[in-house]
Amino acid sequence: MLIPAARPASYRASRNVPDCSSCALGHLCMPNGLAPAALSRLEAVIHTARPVKRGETVFRAGDVFHNLYAVRSGSLKTVSTRADGREQVTGLHLAGEALGLDGISDDTHPSTAIALEDSSVCVIPYRPLASLCAEADTMQRRMHKLMSEQIVRETAQAMRIGALTVDERIVSFLLDVSSRYRKRGYSPAEFNLRMTREDIGSYLGMTLETVSRTLSKFRKRGLIEMQGRAVRIVDFDELQRV
Amino acid sequence: MLIPAARPASYRASRNVPDCSSCALGHLCMPNGLAPAALSRLEAVIHTARPVKRGETVFRAGDVFHNLYAVRSGSLKTVSTRADGREQVTGLHLAGEALGLDGISDDTHPSTAIALEDSSVCVIPYRPLASLCAEADTMQRRMHKLMSEQIVRETAQAMRIGALTVDERIVSFLLDVSSRYRKRGYSPAEFNLRMTREDIGSYLGMTLETVSRTLSKFRKRGLIEMQGRAVRIVDFDELQRV
DNA sequence: CGACCGTTTGAGTGAGGTCAACCGCTGTGG
DNA sequence: CCACAGCGGTTGACCTCACTCAAACGGTCG
Numbered sequence: 261m262l263i264p265a266a267r268p269a270s271y272r273a274s275r276n277v278p279d280c281s282s283c284a285l286g287h288l289c290m291p292n293g294l295a296p297a298a299l300s301r302l303e304a305v306i307h308t309a310r311p312v313k314r315g316e317t318v319f320r321a322g323d324v325f326h327n328l329y330a331v332r333s334g335s336l337k338t339v340s341t342r343a344d345g346r347e348q349v350t351g352l353h354l355a356g357e358a359l360g361l362d363g364i365s366d367d368t369h370p371s372t373a374i375a376l377e378d379s380s381v382c383v384i385p386y387r388p389l390a391s392l393c394a395e396a397d398t399m400q401r402r403m404h405k406l407m408s409e410q411i412v413r414e415t416a417q418a419m420r421i422g423a424l425t426v427d428e429r430i431v432s433f434l435l436d437v438s439s440r441y442r443k444r445g446y447s448p449a450e451f452n453l454r455m456t457r458e459d460i461g462s463y464l465g466m467t468l469e470t471v472s473r474t475l476s477k478f479r480k481r482g483l484i485e486m487q488g489r490a491v492r493i494v495d496f497d498e499l500q501r502v
Numbered sequence: 503m504l505i506p507a508a509r510p511a512s513y514r515a516s517r518n519v520p521d522c523s524s525c526a527l528g529h530l531c532m533p534n535g536l537a538p539a540a541l542s543r544l545e546a547v548i549h550t551a552r553p554v555k556r557g558e559t560v561f562r563a564g565d566v567f568h569n570l571y572a573v574r575s576g577s578l579k580t581v582s583t584r585a586d587g588r589e590q591v592t593g594l595h596l597a598g599e600a601l602g603l604d605g606i607s608d609d610t611h612p613s614t615a616i617a618l619e620d621s622s623v624c625v626i627p628y629r630p631l632a633s634l635c636a637e638a639d640t641m642q643r644r645m646h647k648l649m650s651e652q653i654v655r656e657t658a659q660a661m662r663i664g665a666l667t668v669d670e671r672i673v674s675f676l677l678d679v680s681s682r683y684r685k686r687g688y689s690p691a692e693f694n695l696r697m698t699r700e701d702i703g704s705y706l707g708m709t710l711e712t713v714s715r716t717l718s719k720f721r722k723r724g725l726i727e728m729q730g731r732a733v734r735i736v737d738f739d740e741l742q743r744v
Numbered sequence: 745c746g747a748c749c750g751t752t753t754g755a756g757t758g759a760g761g762t763c764a765a766c767c768g769c770t771g772t773g774g
Numbered sequence: 775c776c777a778c779a780g781c782g783g784t785t786g787a788c789c790t791c792a793c794t795c796a797a798a799c800g801g802t803c804g
Contacts, residue, residue, distance in 0.1 A: 340657065340661060342661065342665060346665065348661050348664065348665050350657050350660065350661060351657070361649075361650060361653055362650055362653045362654050362657065363650070364646045364647060364649075364650035365647055365650035365651045365653070365654050366647075370654055370657075371657070390639075390642060390643070390646070393635075393636070393642065394635070394636045394637075394639065394642060395636075397632075397636065400632060400635065400636055400642075401632070403646075404606050404632070404645075404649070405606060405607055405608075407603075407606075407646070407649040407650065407653065408603060408604055408605070408606035408607035408649065409607045410653050411603055411604045411607070411649065411652050411653055411656060412604050412607050412612055414653060414656030414657050414659075414660060415582065415592050415593070415604065415612075415613075415656050417656075417660045418592065418656060418659045418660040418663055419582060419584065419590050419592060421660055421663045421664045421707065422590065422663045422704075422705075422706070422707030423584060423588065423590050423704075423707065425791080425792095426791080426792065456749095456750065456751090457750070457751065457752095458750085462664075462665075463664075464664070465663065465664030465665065466792075466793085467792075467793060467794080468750090468751080469751090469752085469753085469792090469793075469794085470791095470792060470793075472750095472751060472752055472753080473752080473753075473792095476752070476753085488750090488751085488801095667759080667760095668759080668760070698781095698782065698783085699782075699783065699784095700782085708760075708761085709760075709761060709762080710782090710783080711760090711761080711762085711763095711783095711784085711785085712759095712760060712761075714783060714784055714785080715760095715784080715785075718784070718785085730782090730783085
């Protein structure tokens, strides 16, 4: 049976995933390892939890960069507009992941972040965070890792689009999302994609029809179950071998 | 007439591009704005300039991460190996650009860096650099910008591959390289790609035959001149409108 | 209830991949 | 010094994968 949305279920408890009570953020604002002084500073920096309704934006392309964000709950997509006006989905950000790191580059957000469902984000003013990084070594390390991870993810995404067939791209996408949910303590087998077929196609460099056809094919082969945007991965092994 | 390799020519002098005498690094180790104390620290951190012959590697996928690198002269490609063994070119790094930022993520280099020509790289030990970032605010800011720029570049690359036709991809690639040379004080119109057609194809998600055909088409239309890997952009405007 | 949006599925087409032949340059060994 | 092998590049012919266009369905909201 398919659940309508991903939920922590028993995974969090059983797999002993650390819980950041202040903002449920995974490793971005996870206090482990921080000196008490630095911890209280961090809490002072992260002062707001901002709710974002489905379809609303957290920031828009061109906005002046002031804050980083961390997804507290829900999920968001980032879209970039090309020179010719066409829009493309360039990122998917799940609960516990960071948002807005690309704005540091030239103090302007290059993309627009849109909530895929009613969500909540932590607002983290960049300047104070940078100061904190200078004082607490662990914090700086965490910041660098976070940015480096984003670089690795983007590179993987470019490879995904460039070197894989559409079947492989869909598989890679599903497994990527799955592993990201697992990392945050949610079920890696059942989750809700929340994106439309068009969003997925835009993200993976293919048309919405092809997305639909490919998912249908996988369903018929018994690799996945799905109704609408809810997905359940039935056969990981078989899925992995294309 | 086509030059065999990109060279500073008169651009550097005439356009007043800052020159970093210690390692010709553009903004990565460009001392402008650093306090004298921080500057001497920086020089202490960047202790080695390592020569790399064409085809040699600076680091390999799987190597433990210790150092960042900055390209002093020449150019390198980064390649990643997919699960199925196929290799893909994931990055191109020109003189003055950074290398290895993706290794911070989990203390392991995820890709292999290979020199496209006889080159030279600055070796920058990460730990001391991080300490310096904690002490000098400008240095931290620079570091963050550098990583954020890399994120933006990778996102652009994913969009390039995902949303553009092969013609558009080639144009976008040529203009990208061109603007990067301009930024470093080299001629934006004449440069040497150094990569094989296969490398370019791998980087742009297409076959080497298609790369060759497309470049030939552009040459016949008078948009570019080229012999071998040397390129001269003749008509920027016409090239830009696909 | 009807309009609309997202999705599914089908049929036809074309952009780009595949396979193959050939050219020119470079390096190597007889 | 020349012959030859090997690599990178170009071009052609053919084919296929994924896009385009089109139709129809189901759920949701006013």
